[in-house]
Amino acid sequence: MSATSSGGEWANRRTYAIISHPDAGKTTLTENLLFAAGSIRMAGQVRARGENRRTHSDWMKIEQDRGISVSASVMTYEHKGLIFNLLDTPGHEDFSEDTYRTLTAADSAIMVLDAAKGVEPRTLKLVEVCRLRDIPILTFINKLDREALAPEELLDDIQDKLALDTAPMQWPAASGKRFGGVMDLQTDEFIPFKPEDGELASGTRIPADAVEKTLSPDVFAELQEGTEMARLLCPEFKPQSFLEGHMTPVYFGSALRRYGIIELLDALADIVPGPQTEKAIIKKAESEVTPDGKEVSGFVFKVQANMDPNHRDRVAFLRLASGKFKRGMKLKTDKGKSLTVSSPIMFFAQDREIADVAFAGDVIGIPNHGLLRVGDSLSESGDILFAGIPNFAPEILRRARLADPLKAKHLKKALESLAEEGVTQLFRPVIGGDFIVGAVGQLQIEVMAERVSAEYGLDVTFEAAPYETARWMLGEEAEIERFADRHKSAIAADIDGDPVFLAKSTWEVSYSEEKWPDIKFVKAKERNR
Numbered sequence: 439m440s441a442t443s444s445g446g447e448w449a450n451r452r453t454y455a456i457i458s459h460p461d462a463g464k465t466t467l468t469e470n471l472l473f474a475a476g477s478i479r480m481a482g483q484v485r486a487r488g489e490n491r492r493t494h495s496d497w498m499k500i501e502q503d504r505g506i507s508v509s510a511s512v513m514t515y516e517h518k519g520l521i522f523n524l525l526d527t528p529g530h531e532d533f534s535e536d537t538y539r540t541l542t543a544a545d546s547a548i549m550v551l552d553a554a555k556g557v558e559p560r561t562l563k564l565v566e567v568c569r570l571r572d573i574p575i576l577t578f579i580n581k582l583d584r585e586a587l588a589p590e591e592l593l594d595d596i597q598d599k600l601a602l603d604t605a606p607m608q609w610p611a612a613s614g615k616r617f618g619g620v621m622d623l624q625t626d627e628f629i630p631f632k633p634e635d636g637e638l639a640s641g642t643r644i645p646a647d648a649v650e651k652t653l654s655p656d657v658f659a660e661l662q663e664g665t666e667m668a669r670l671l672c673p674e675f676k677p678q679s680f681l682e683g684h685m686t687p688v689y690f691g692s693a694l695r696r697y698g699i700i701e702l703l704d705a706l707a708d709i710v711p712g713p714q715t716e717k718a719i720i721k722k723a724e725s726e727v728t729p730d731g732k733e734v735s736g737f738v739f740k741v742q743a744n745m746d747p748n749h750r751d752r753v754a755f756l757r758l759a760s761g762k763f764k765r766g767m768k769l770k771t772d773k774g775k776s777l778t779v780s781s782p783i784m785f786f787a788q789d790r791e792i793a794d795v796a797f798a799g800d801v802i803g804i805p806n807h808g809l810l811r812v813g814d815s816l817s818e819s820g821d822i823l824f825a826g827i828p829n830f831a832p833e834i835l836r837r838a839r840l841a842d843p844l845k846a847k848h849l850k851k852a853l854e855s856l857a858e859e860g861v862t863q864l865f866r867p868v869i870g871g872d873f874i875v876g877a878v879g880q881l882q883i884e885v886m887a888e889r890v891s892a893e894y895g896l897d898v899t900f901e902a903a904p905y906e907t908a909r910w911m912l913g914e915e916a917e918i919e920r921f922a923d924r925h926k927s928a929i930a931a932d933i934d935g936d937p938v939f940l941a942k943s944t945w946e947v948s949y950s951e952e953k954w955p956d957i958k959f960v961k962a963k964e965r966n967r
């Protein structure tokens with residue numbers, strides 16, 4: 439099906455993310471997918487680029503010290519006539535907010551599992567997040583070149599822990615030193631693993647009846663038994679069930695040995711969906727935006743500061759949801775602010791380039807001086823408001839204390855700016871002049887503190903706040919005002935000016951819920967709802 443016959447360029451876009459527990463091999467897989475797609479000349483560049491960036495941006499010292507990737511990015515490549523946008527999600531557990539936002543911009547995900555470990559805690563959390571939007575998940579079981587759990591054990595693990603039906607698309611012949619390759623259960627061809635190859639080993643295919651000659655008798659027997667069992671007991675791949683997020687097709691390989699990579703690229707081209715219809719509010723009515731819609735629209739799922747250390751600009755990552763975007767276009771935010779997008783950036787693995795046109799499914803970077811915030815919707819009319827990029831109730835709250843109280847204005851600017859980027863949240867209690875900073879994870883607080891010091895030159899300590907958690911309130915305005923009046927010392931305004939209840943304990947939240955049944959105390963706030 440060509441793009442034009444199916445209605446437009448957007449139909450050629452495949453936008454996905456890779457999710458995994460740290461160390462399962464997400465970085466290695468990303469590098470090798472890009473390498474195999476011809477997008478980077480040399481594997482290792484993803485990491486190398488990261489290192490370059492780090493040396494240029496001192497404020498990212500934490501990233502360097504901890505050897506983790508704090509920022510998510512997007513990489514574009516072509517394969518089989520389709521344009522893929524790979525969204526990189528940060529691996530660290532503390533960055534669940536950032537990861538969640540990135541996943542709102544993906545139409546599917548690859549879940550990478552370490553074959554020796556199966557489903558790990560972080561995998562579980564990420565799949566929960568994918569499930570909020572029911573995005574289809576494709577599984578890649580990595581590190582088959584090391585001793586692995588039995589394939590059936592791994593499939594059971596996915597089924598039990600993630601409640602996903604598993605459809606093995608391949609079956610591995612042993613693992614570790616004895617790893618011989620995988621049988622493609624769809625075509626009945628065997629893809630041998632040659633450890634000496636190194637160069638994108640996959641590609642050669644042997645018909646099933648000739649496999650015996652290529653494997654040692656014990657490995658062959660194991661493969662025979664495994665594939666028979668898989669055919670008898672495992673469900674067949676059902677595309678509809680995959681698209682609805684109930685079934686995951688399972689592939690096996692070794693990212694490090696570049697084995698199974700081409701098969702994975704092909705699988706992505708064959709089965710993952712293109713841009714999806716997005717829920718939106720148009721002129722105050724619940725509605726939808728379809729990727730074939732004429733009006734250009736999209737939403738900001740990430741804001742990154744200092745990509746170019748010589749400028750203080752921020753780059754907003756816009757996921758396009760409809761229309762044909764053209765460079766120089768004038769777009770409006772849902773708040774009515776307008777901007778001319780004169781130098782939109784597209785991200786290729788080696789480079790950033792100015793985008794002249796972009797379509798639904800594409801991600802463009804929009805440099806701006808602070809106009810765009812995470813969660814903003816952009817469209818030609820300014821009437822479209824996309825739902826679904828929430829703020830989460832912070833699990834850590836800190837009070838910022840300035841060494842020099844005369845710098846309060848600077849601190850306000852710094853903390854507001856970081857809140858707009860989505861690094862941390864900011865709450866201003868209605869009584870007193872405190873700045874309360876909230877985050878889901880400790881690392882968010884550390885990144886924020888580092889940046890307040892490095893970028894704004896402020897000497898600030900972040901001390902324990904007298905609150906444990908925060909809740910947004912939904913209900914009649916008068917009732918919320920009555921509650922706020924009674925609890926003045928525990929009410930703050932968030933970055934949008936919405937009232938937030940700062941509670942001393944979760945017990946206090948439950949107590950308030952009981953006493954004020956007409957108010958809903960919610961843990962996540964979808965912007966603009």
Ligand code: G4P
Pocket residue numbers: 458459460461462463464465466467529580581582583584691692693694695
């Ligand atoms: P992550 O992004 O999910 O955290 O994982 P990453 O790719 O950084 O991989 C984690 C470790 O696992 C790395 O080793 C990497 O080389 C190794 N690895 C990834 N894929 C495979 C595979 O298919 N087989 C084997 N045997 N190892 C694999 P490291 O020693 O921590 O780092 P490095 O020194 O190799 O960079």
